[in-house]
């Protein structure tokens with residue numbers, strides 16, 4: 001496709017190589033991040049994920065050899081050969097990643113008769129397309145594990161499977177053989193014996209990832225269209241790869257503190273009376289809750305940015321009342337705009353040409369909840385601004401967050417044809433190119449609109465995503481089912497999403513479709529407790545699954561874990577603070593911190609919450625004990641305080657109300673006093689749950705709501721414990737007036753209260 005190397009030139013950070021048939025470029029973004037580009041569609045990059053110039057001044061040398069070009073940065077060697085084959089080496093010239101030179105070994109013989117026979121009983125297989133217009137094939141050495149790739153089904157390690165990036169709304173219970181779900185995040189991390197690296201294939205068309213399904217010798221990624229445009233991200237440790245990827249695509253900004261509380265939802269709480277009743281239950285039953293979600297039935301005829309006059313008359317008054325009681329309201333919005341003359345949103349969009357068009361230039365129509373509808377063209381800034389400004393109609397009613405659904409985009413009358421036309425910031429593009437970023441751009445519009453019209457940090461949830469959506473929105477995993485397989489899937493799925501840059505993420509706790517059982521909800525809330533987005537949500541015709549919907553035991557177990565979540569809120573908020581600067585997720589697979597421990601590469605039923613809390617939930621019906629792998633070091637059982645030495649498997653009893661939790665020795669975990677919602681009372685004394693060992697911990701504190709922290713209005717506390725058991729607290733930053741008055745240190749069964757006035761304090765524990 002490229003032919004032989006002909007000529008070479010350099011332009012700042014870019015090495016431009018003329019091959020016989022096509023030009024290729026290697027751009028040194030940083031010493032560890034290299035972009036490989038060839039403009040098949042456009043001469044320039046056309047990223048929707050990377051929105052700023054990321055390349056920095058980096059020293060590098062280029063050497064032209066007889067058969068290759070060598071580029072050397074302070075961290076990497078890159079060798080480029082004919083046909084634009086590119087190999088990456090570490091600084092000691094050990095091979096990290098090589099392009100595959102041989103022909104792909106796919107059988108071109110498709111057994112048509114077998115396909116037809118199997119189809120008689122409903123077994124369908126996709127005809128394999130053998131080669132993509134753009135395709136990169138990499139050598140697989142033997143021990144690679146692959147992580148990331150967004151929300152794909154199945155287990156943590158993606159090796160041996162093939163996937164597609166094509167945002168899809170599929171209501172059937174999702175299983176391992178699904179190739180695509182709602183989100184397209186074309187980024188994966190490869191871990192092998194001596195190396196770890198990441199590849200981000202920045203192409204919004206339908207892309208394909210075969211992680212060693214076709215052959216044991218190679219894996220590949222490709223696309224039908226667009227450019228060859230991928231980033232190779234190197235580092236020594238897995239967290240550095242995520243840091244590199246989120247350096248490019250952005251990081252989750254600090255959320256409002258209340259968004260980290262418990263959320264209750266259902267499709268739908270249909271009247272204001274029902275919403276009030278749900279709220280009342282939480283307070284009366286002593287179950288903390290911050291957020292109630294309004295699903296599509298709050299609208300008039302499912303018309304976006306309207307309110308049902310009958311069921312939500314005077315919504316602002318009700319929302320204000322709920323607010324007084326600590327509840328914040330989040331409303332759903334869908335992109336599909338009902339075709340109805342006289343409906344302001346529809347009319348404005350038509351007048352201004354804001355909707356996607358068919359190839360003849362007529363506004364494109366399909367059906368969603370409101371019936372025949374049109375699709376706002378979020379690929380254009382004007383449209384995003386208009387959509388963003390419409391958030392005012394929600395904010396005016398007192399809404400505090402906006403949930404973006406159906407933005408794959410979903411359509412009831414068959415998929416949008418490939419040739420539906422979008423503006424693409426004036427460049428023009430078809431559906432094939434915009435599909436995978438439609439939800440991303442809707443989330444961006446929503447975020448920016450909220451930010452313009454409210455001083456607080458926008459809270460947006462989205463179902464469809466592309467790389468970089470984390471800058472604008474949290475995500476949830478869409479329509480899972482109330483089945484044990486989906487509770488099991490939640491762990492690897494959330495961990496992989498986290499490694500794909502989506503820090504703020506959660507599943508529908510209890511499951512969306514199908515009917516939940518008491519036991520399933522009890523176990524799901526034990527996972528939800530440790531997910532950053534903690535929301536119970538359920539589908540319209542299915543059995544109710546609020547914490548009280550089953551029996552007393554279930555209510556008690558829900559209360560126990562929701563309260564535990566609130567206890568851990570300051571720790572969770574600290575993780576978000578940290579993630580803003582390194583992109584690390586909240587829910588982490590063990591392999592992220594123990595990449596050299598062979599035992600953790602494929603742990604699918606345990607995870608880390610931050611770096612020091614290990615969670616081993618039960619995800620099997622009827623199970624009342626389970627084996628747990630603890631990595632090296634000492635770990636303390638959260639419930640019994642027993643110290644266990646790691647590097648081995650242990651067996652632990654796990655009755656229905658127990659989710660096994662272990663703390664790494666040396667952990668300092670900040671805890672809040674009991675709260676029924678964020679802001680119920682000012683926290684003047686912070687509890688520190690301390691686990692023996694030398695340690696240091698940074699704790700972040702601000703008003704939890706607006707952007708003043710960007711101007712220094714925050715405190716950063718540094719807690720440390722030395723080998724003599726001396727506890728020290730000091731302020732590393734002091735810009736927020738509400739300094740804690742004291743700390744309650746829990747240490748080896750003792751409670752030590754340490755008064756604080758902002759000056760450094762040292763106490764012997």
Ligand code: MIG
Nearest residue numbers: 266267295296332405478479
């Ligand atoms: O498929 O608005 O994933 O959370 O409750 C129906 C109704 C459309 C899909 C979302 C789900 C939501 C539902 N929506």
